[in-house]
Amino acid sequence: MRWARARDPVRRAGRVTVVACLGFFVCRYGLQQPAMAPYALFGVVALGVLSQIWGSPGRRARTLLAVLPVCWVLVTLGTLLSVSTWTAAAGMFVLGFAIPFAGVGGPRLVGLAAGMQLLYILPCFPPYDPGALPWRLAGVTLAVLLLAAAELWLWPDRTPVPYREKLGDAVEAVAGCLGAVAAMWAGDPAGRERLAALLPDATEASDALRPSRLPAIQRPASAGRRDRALSAAAGTARLILGRAVDLYFHDDAGALGKAAAAELIRVTAGCAQAAADCLRGRGELPDTNLIAAALADFRAARERTDPNGVDPDLLRLGSHALSVGEWTKNLVAELRIVAGEPVHRSDRYWYADQPAWRLWWHRLREHLTPRSVYFQGALRLAVALACARVLAGVLDLSHGFWVLLTIITLLRTSAAETRSALRPALVGTVLGSVAAAVVLIAGLDPLVYAVALPLVMLIGNAAGPLLGPAWGQGLFTVTIALVFAQLAPVDWRLAEARVLDVTVGAVIGVLIGLFAWPRGGAGELHRATSAFLSDGAAVVRETVRVLSRHGARDGALVRARHDERLAGASYALYQTERHGPAPLDWQATLIAGQHAVRGAEALLRVTPEGRLLPCATVLDAAAADVAGRFEAAAAAVLAERRQSPAGPAPELDWPTDLGRDLYHLADLRVWLDGLREDLARIVGRPGRTGPVPVNLA
Known part of the structure; x- marks a missing residue:
């Protein structure tokens, strides 16, 4: 017995x-x-x-x-x-x-x-x-x-094991990585070694949230707001972890505003840890006001320093910190929805206060x-x-x-x-x-x-x-x-x-x-993912146009959110079928599109529109490069062929005399560079050396 x-x-x-x-x-x-x-x-x-x-x-x-x-x-x-x-x-x-x-x-x-x-x-x-x-x-x-x-x-x-407990493990691992980043930027010589030691376990905890690692019936994919928020929180945690890996390789020597960035990441790590504790039932969920205040303090500290004449690459560390802070604020908001707590209404969280019947409909x-x-x-x-x-x-x-x-x-x-x-x-x-x-x-x-x-x-x-x-x-x-x-x-x-x-x-x-649709989830996954990546290209172009020229929005984000849901459903079905080795990492492919959407949402929310007109030409060139990579990836996915690794980013002459608008330019550049990095993970690239695994999908 x-x-x-x-x-x-x-x-x-x-x-x-x-x-x-x-x-x-x-x-x-x-x-x-x-x-x-x-x-x-x-x-x-x-x-x-x-x-x-x-x-x-x-x-x-x-x-x-x-x-x-x-x-x-x-x-x-x-x-x-x-x-x-x-x-x-x-x-x-x-x-x-x-x-x-x-x-x-x-x-x-x-x-x-x-x-x-x-x-x-x-x-x-x-x-x-x-x-x-x-x-x-x-x-x-x-x-x-x-x-x-x-x-x-x-x-x-x-x-x-409940999904929220697995998510708690991943968020706690991310919090530990962010704490190591804050210590590294604050001058702790052991911070980098701590980050290198934590990243493998954090990657494993993040991998445990992959749909392929979960029985279909345990995936948070229902129409209800709780499952929507759980799924969004898992995606956000993966994005933050990917940025933590990037920060391990980031050269922060001489970076402007490093102390303020370290303080922001320290607060961010604390909020992430509190969120992980709440997922395990060990504490109260933090409010988004705490991290919002930290973001406001960082922006205020950044505004007090004139960046004119500073090498643009030395401004990137602060932009990295801002993106991590914004994503962590999103993570906390998503977990508040899971807990049934009120959040600030936005296009991304339109479902937070909707009745269940409307979400199902x-x-x-x-x-x-x-x-x-x-x-x-x-x-x-x-x-x-x-x-x-x-x-x-x-x-x-x-x-x-x-x-x-x-x-x-x-x-x-x-x-x-x-x-x-x-x-x-x-x-x-x-x-x-x-x-x-x-x-x-x-x-x-x-x-x-x-x-x-x-x-x-x-x-x-x-x-x-x-x-x-x-x-x-x-x-x-x-x-x-x-x-x-x-x-x-x-x-x-x-x-x-x-x-x-x-x-x-x-x-x-x-x-x-x-x-009747003999290819099952595989055929529709190629089409839906290709459409989502094409939307990513449109999002990149629209975001740069709005921020540099105060141009009109043409609904690229709305289309991308819709196609993201169809691609996610196709991927969920694909995971229930038996297939040979995939020509690309589907999870990493979807994350690239999600990064385009979420990064654009954050930039359009906090960056003044039209302030970057003096560098519109160079921004158009950068946007064309990134959007072209998205379109090439979309074409390769639709044609079901393996895309060759793209070439290096174009050498552009970035301005150094825009005053404090240089900070907004740095934020935009970090987002575009991150998208290139995401697309490189899909098709392969020369491996990095060091103690950190690069498979983050």
């Missing part, structure tokens, strides 16, 4: 088997209700096997109880629409689209989609028997209640486009299920719901993934059907079937995750035979029907997979 509890697949298999068999036996033999028994069993299969429910045992139990009314609706619709093939198929198309498309609200809804589909599929086949609806609903209710109780008391799963409307991977996936599944329902009805396939069940378990987001799942599904089904036929031909006593059911179901539920899908399919076929043998007299043709239905479902799934 201890061995079983230590292994999640075995533990879950045992829990599902006990609950499913208990519900089935109570309904079939205790209550003598054959119409109720399959719903008690398949209700557990739908929510305990096909569904993924995240959280602690208590949270999983509450989720099951919360979806119970939805289960009633789906079983009722399936029962009533089974009056004809065409009404059942129409309902299958509508629900086949609506249920998975609801996944735009977050991966936890995606985890429930397959199970919800099954609860409509099971009753939407003949016989049309509305009188049996109360027993069907009772069976599903019993399944949900037993499964919820089992989540709490029968070998409960371990509670996963906004997310649904945003993805109601053929360019959304959620829309594509929902439509291809709806078409496949509706076609399968029509075909099963027209051909009068026995136990036709197996055709649809095959599709929801076999159809993947790409044609390649579907083909890879096809062979083990068919091999397992054929072998399982042979075994089931042998059992049924033997004509054993029904008591033998009842005794064998728990054992076969336990092994089958555990074999899939541990030994592969072929084992799971084969033993599930035997399980189904044992179930139906206890509900009505059957013969070996039940196994034959199982093979035929699975084959039909597989053919439909493969054909739909070939003709």
